[in-house]
Amino acid sequence: MSIEWYVVLSSLLFATGAMGILLRRSPVVILLCLELMLNAGNLALVAFSRMVGNQQGQIFALVVMVIAACEVVVGLGLIVAIFRRKLPLDIDELRELRG
Amino acid sequence: MEAVLFFIAAIGALGGALAVIALRNPFYSVLALIIHLFSLAVLFLLLTAAFVAAAQVVVYAGAVMVLYVFVVAYVGGGTESAWEPIPGQRLLAPLLGVALFVELAVAVLSSSLLALGHDGPHVNPGFGDPAAIGYLLLERFLVPFEASSMLLMLAAVGAIVLASRNREKETAP
Numbered sequence: 001m002s003i004e005w006y007v008v009l010s011s012l013l014f015a016t017g018a019m020g021i022l023l024r025r026s027p028v029v030i031l032l033c034l035e036l037m038l039n040a041g042n043l044a045l046v047a048f049s050r051m052v053g054n055q056q057g058q059i060f061a062l063v064v065m066v067i068a069a070c071e072v073v074v075g076l077g078l079i080v081a082i083f084r085r086k087l088p089l090d091i092d093e094l095r096e097l098r099g
Numbered sequence: 100m101e102a103v104l105f106f107i108a109a110i111g112a113l114g115g116a117l118a119v120i121a122l123r124n125p126f127y128s129v130l131a132l133i134i135h136l137f138s139l140a141v142l143f144l145l146l147t148a149a150f151v152a153a154a155q156v157v158v159y160a161g162a163v164m165v166l167y168v169f170v171v172a173y174v175g176g177g178t179e180s181a182w183e184p185i186p187g188q189r190l191l192a193p194l195l196g197v198a199l200f201v202e203l204a205v206a207v208l209s210s211s212l213l214a215l216g217h218d219g220p221h222v223n224p225g226f227g228d229p230a231a232i233g234y235l236l237l238e239r240f241l242v243p244f245e246a247s248s249m250l251l252m253l254a255a256v257g258a259i260v261l262a263s264r265n266r267e268k269e270t271a272p
Contacts, residue, residue, distance in 0.1 A: 001105045004207065004215045006146065009109050011203035013116050019196030020120030023188070028125045028171060032132050035163075036116050039139055042151075050146045051212075053220040058148050058227055059240050065151075065158060066247040070254035072163050076170045077258030083174045084262075 006047035014040035025090050027082070031075045038068045105145055111138030129167045136160045147222060150232040 017036030024030055042061045049057025082089060115135025119128045136159045143152035185191075207215070225231050236244050 001102055002216050003219055007207045008204055011207060012200055013112060015196045015200035016116040018199055019192055022192035022195060023120060026125055029128050032119050032128050036119060043139060043142060046143055046146050046148045046151055050219045053222055055227055055231055055235055058151050058232060059235055061151050062154060063243060063247055065154060066251060069163060070250055073254045073258045076166060077261035079170060079174060080262040089174060
């Protein structure tokens, strides 16, 4: 398979994730869609690292994985905090910063 | 053989991604994301990135998804309301998604990178295996490695502070 296929698949997955973020209103699903976008970026990074023939792109993908884990931890902590305060879990209702 | 595996994994990844955004129940969305992540791991293996594929399965499908399942079970997988605050959001969002894909695809296919059309150069058997990646991480990229571990620790501390019970009592209205 040529590298093109992988990169086009990765852009398709990225667009799917972006569409999900625009469509959905639940914060949990928006975090899931962010994961989709980060993973699409990872796929492109690994594909380009294969294209060039060195492994540094894979290191980059691992760092992106760490960033995704951090984002999940903070995001889920926020969701739990929102839920504890009995606020609605809907991003359209949560548009004010003031608690 | 490689092409067959690629198409199976690509269909799995794309189907999982579409299921994540289409399913109403967040719990099923999380399960669909697990399918997506496994298919991506297969694609990483096809790109001779064995360590990244293993990390994908262990870290994502193992740890992060368990965290998601716990939070969805805690918060409760309520279905979303059908209220549309922006008129035509249902219509505009897929349109913008398709536009983004077309733009990215045009950018990829019209680029002057000749190597994009090939399979990539021939690589040694050890390409992307744990030994090679570990050597790179601990020798050449030691500073980014340590910085990312520091970032992970900060994120964990931040999550504990955000979700702790005591703080809620002090600031409860």
